[in-house]
Amino acid sequence: MRLLHTADWHLGQTLHGIARDYEHARFLDWLLEVIDEQAVDALVIAGDVFDGQNPPIPALRQFYRFLARAKARRAGLDVVVIAGNHDSGSRLEAPSPLLTEMGVCVIGGLPVAEDGAFEADRLVVPLHDADGSVAARCVAVPYLRPADLPAMTDAAEDADPFIEGVRRVYAAAVEAGRRAVRPGEALILTGHCYMRGGALSELSERKILGGNLHALPVDIFPEDAAYVALGHLHRAQAVGGRERVRYSGSPIPLAIDEESYLHQVVLAEFEDGRLVRHDALRVPRFVAVRRVPGGGRFAAPNEVLDTLRGLELDAALPRDAWPFLEVSVALAEPRPTLRDEVAAVLAGRPVRLVKLAVRATGSGETLAEAAPLADLAELAPEDVFRRLYGKHHEGEPDPALIAAFHELVATVQEGA
Structure with missing residues (x-):
């Protein structure tokens, strides 16, 4: 049997x-x-x-x-x-x-x-x-x-x-x-x-x-x-x-x-x-699953975008057979245009983006863990902002971002 x-x-x-x-x-x-x-x-x-x-x-x-x-x-x-x-x-x-x-x-x-x-x-x-x-x-x-x-x-x-x-x-x-x-x-x-x-x-x-x-x-x-x-x-x-x-x-x-x-x-x-x-x-794989950069790894935005540009895709496939795509990006600094950049690279191509995963590369430390230790009340708003930025991103925030933060603080203080 x-x-x-x-x-x-x-x-x-x-x-x-x-x-x-x-x-x-x-x-x-x-x-x-x-x-x-x-x-x-x-x-x-x-x-x-x-x-x-x-x-x-x-x-x-x-x-x-x-x-x-x-x-x-x-x-x-x-x-x-x-x-x-x-x-x-x-x-x-x-x-x-x-x-x-x-x-x-x-x-x-x-x-x-x-x-x-x-x-x-x-x-x-x-x-x-x-x-x-x-x-x-x-x-x-x-x-x-x-x-x-x-x-x-x-x-x-x-x-x-x-x-x-x-x-x-x-x-x-x-x-x-x-x-x-x-x-x-x-x-x-x-x-x-x-x-x-x-x-x-x-x-x-x-x-x-x-x-x-x-x-x-x-x-x-x-x-x-x-x-x-x-x-x-x-x-x-x-x-x-x-x-x-x-x-x-x-x-x-x-x-x-x-x-x-x-x-x-x-x-x-x-x-x-x-x-x-x-x-x-x-069982044959009837619809491919593509992961960029692959293997569960995260890569910098420019590396990811270059890889996406080089993807070999079959234009003859029916839409239901287009590959599923996961994109995993490691961000060292804010990049609010990332999703639009990925969409632009993939526009008109036979692939379906199902997931855009983003991982910040900062220290991950909370304010209490960050050095030097200090009483929160003694910290200036900019100090708190810089420490929070460092939790999620590498390096120092852009001067324009700091300026925008100060403008926001001033607006809040005036409203108070």
Whole structure:
């Protein structure tokens, strides 16, 4: 059986106000080709299908159109979708009566009986091979919110109630999966969570389940799980040194600092209940992300402007495919015309400026830290101004700036 693991699509996302519909459409077209070419039997989408709990209509249309096209191409394809922390579980599950008939299983939240008891058996989804035989049981656990977790009245005093609650949910779910598994079938788990030691994108990933203090240990997943398909972290990675416990990563960079990520999906192959191989399939970069000067570095204005003038850009690209551009400038002195200068260099060129980051190169010292120490009441207004200037900028303020400051002080004093 061949399983394709993907996650964190974030359909409907915008980057600094620019919709990502074009990139998502290209990715979904590419994914359909992969499903065909690799003869995929099962597709797992491990959460954050959408970027928000009330996704825009175009995002909903993209998702349902993809499912319809995927099933039209491969009628026997099993699809398992779990909710992530960005998704509304109930909204994701709403069309389940239709999707179930198509062979698409959506798990938005933990299933419970009328009395509120957790029904773990309902998380277990059979996955079939090319012959139609059950080859695996997927225990589809969605993103767990604190309200989903059992009360920890009997937990040890030093136990973290969040982690212990998650551990117990997974223990019950895994046990349900073990009861269902037959000889020769693989036990596969899903999750949308932040695992201890995972590499986090600071700009686009929320620290969920109480933040880093509640990062989950890898031992919540038992060793007899043939594969664990995770979502939430956008950088593809294995967890805790266990190659069978993996984040697939997001298919596109969801923030500027994800430009260096190798975006991928994971193709996993199972035989006789075991994972026999897994391959990372690189997702093409449909829209480039350019950072000037690059590598998260800041450079002086003239260096940055020269680099922008020398950018090699493809004028034949459609507007939706123009690169995203981040410009990072280090300012040693005030430069109020900077944004206009950057805009002038980029005017009429096939690139979209999404961020102009500015970092002052002054000492960063507060008035209390600046030498020589003095009683604030003893300082002349110009002394205070010079010290504040030195906090943000290098060198001495321009005489014209000092003159403007004195004019401002005089105006205030006359008004008093």
